[in-house]
Amino acid sequence: MFGKNKARNYVSGPRELIVEKKPKSPVSEQFRTVRTNIMYSNIDTEIKTVLVTSATPGAGKSTTAANLAVAYAQSGKKTLLMDADLRRPTTHYTFEVTNQRGLSTVIVNDVPVENIVRETEIENLDIVSSGPIPPNPSELLSSKKMTHLLKTFSMHYDMVIIDSPPLLAVTDAQVLSKITDGTVLVTNVAENNRDKLREAKDLLNKADANILGVVMNNKKMNTKKDDYYYYYGSE
Numbered sequence: 001m002f003g004k005n006k007a008r009n010y011v012s013g014p015r016e017l018i019v020e021k022k023p024k025s026p027v028s029e030q031f032r033t034v035r036t037n038i039m040y041s042n043i044d045t046e047i048k049t050v051l052v053t054s055a056t057p058g059a060g061k062s063t064t065a066a067n068l069a070v071a072y073a074q075s076g077k078k079t080l081l082m083d084a085d086l087r088r089p090t091t092h093y094t095f096e097v098t099n100q101r102g103l104s105t106v107i108v109n110d111v112p113v114e115n116i117v118r119e120t121e122i123e124n125l126d127i128v129s130s131g132p133i134p135p136n137p138s139e140l141l142s143s144k145k146m147t148h149l150l151k152t153f154s155m156h157y158d159m160v161i162i163d164s165p166p167l168l169a170v171t172d173a174q175v176l177s178k179i180t181d182g183t184v185l186v187t188n189v190a191e192n193n194r195d196k197l198r199e200a201k202d203l204l205n206k207a208d209a210n211i212l213g214v215v216m217n218n219k220k221m222n223t224k225k226d227d228y229y230y231y232y233g234s235e
């Protein structure tokens, strides 16, 4: 679509895209089920922009967002994966592209969107990485420019999937949930913290978000929490 700059070597990246690599696996089938469920969740209004978020860090947002985007692309829909986690972005790692320009660049500077959209080797899938991490992510994401950008993208793509920081850490995802058609909450089954999930849901309701559903991620590995506090604890 917009993208002229190809993302390279995504398959050998440190973050494996299972839907791309093993499309017949049960996990890939689950991502396709999420895709179908999103389609059926709102019959009357077309869902074109979907925010992927979670209550707490490390739940599997980025993994879900990226694989869901691949699942959409594979179904023939022109898809954009946008990394709106301007604090701990990972899309540029997954697709092995540089992150010198991206979402933050286009919001702050007067650069054309063509400069930040990259085609991937996956047919129908373009990406926008976060760009350099700004000092004021929530401000950028709540700007008029961001709203305008999303409108532009939703006109050019069949589906825009947006990765974001966790809801209970910073306001970014809440801000984004106001300007997206629907929100998917990812939760790590192993943690299974219902109180936090409820708190996250309350925040989304306050923002008048359209909650499409919850993705139960069966992540067995434990993540180092201290590491995340470092990234998200600054606001």
Ligand SMILES: Nc1ncnc2c1ncn2[C@@H]1O[C@H](COP(=O)(O)OP(=O)(O)OP(=O)(O)O)[C@@H](O)[C@H]1O
Pocket (backbone or CB within 6 Å): 015, 054, 056, 057, 058, 059, 060, 061, 062, 063, 064, 085, 088, 090, 164, 165, 166, 217, 218, 219, 220, 221, 228
């Ligand atoms: N179901 C799973 N099985 C195994 N590993 C997983 C699973 N889901 C996620 N992971 C791994 O756990 C780590 C965290 O996942 P991911 O980056 O998707 O979470 P996140 O919610 O985006 O985190 P953050 O809050 O830091 O943005 C990654 O290394 C990812 O590869």
Ligand SMILES: [Mg+2]
Pocket (backbone or CB within 6 Å): 061, 062, 063, 085, 088, 090, 163, 164
């Ligand atoms: Mg992430």
